[in-house]
Amino acid sequence: MIDLYTWATPNGRKISIALEEMGLPYSVHCVDIRNEEQFADSFLKISPNNKIPAIYDPSTGASVFESAAILIYLAEKTGQFLPTSLGERTRVLEWLSWQMGGLGPMLGQLNHFVNIADEKVPYAMRRYFDEAARLFRVLDQQMEDKPFVAADYSIADMAIYPWSLPAIDPVSEQTDQRFENVERWHASMAERAAVQAGMQVPTA
Incomplete structure (x- = not known):
């Protein structure tokens, strides 16, 4: 199950949409940016830029930050929504x-x-x-x-x-x-x- 670190923003919702579309099970971890939770040391290990969204994929051991990189990662992991040609x-x-x-x-x-x-x-x-x-x-x-x-x-x-x-x-x-x-x-x-x-x- 993929760990999704997110908040209610457009960038965060890109990834939840993708996970839903790809049928990947995921667990939501809220990072309340109103209270600056994105600056916590524990989150920094996953997202070096202190921004949501970020994911951790236990099946590969990969943590990914930046929404475009996450979308590409998920598309390539599942073989969906990113053509190969x-x-x-x-x-x-x-x-x-x-x-x-x-x-x-x-x-x-x-x-x-x-x-x-x-x-x-x-x-x-x-x-x-x-x-x-x-x-x-x-x-x-x-x-x-x-x-x-x-x-x-x-x-x-x-x-x-x-x-x-x-x-x-x-x-x-x-x-x-x-x-x-x-x-x-x-x-x-x-x-x-x-x-x-x-x-x-x-x-x-």
């Missing part, structure tokens, strides 16, 4: 990298300046709303003729969905833009039982 595999890894390097960080900054920062900085909020809208346009264009991000359902969808779902309405409202292909994809993702279950982890 070079071209198809590259497409999935492109969009996984896009989420890690673009969508996630930009939406994280947007959330910080809009919802967390003590000082409201109009320039910062506008900057990140505009960049979020640009990224949603990129995703919307990609989804124009595809049911999933890289054509077939993959770890790229699992990585992007927990970030894009809560952000799309605020970004649409603030920028007066619609992302209909992304909305269609969101609806499709929400119908998957494993996605529904993974989005509820942890329950605390």
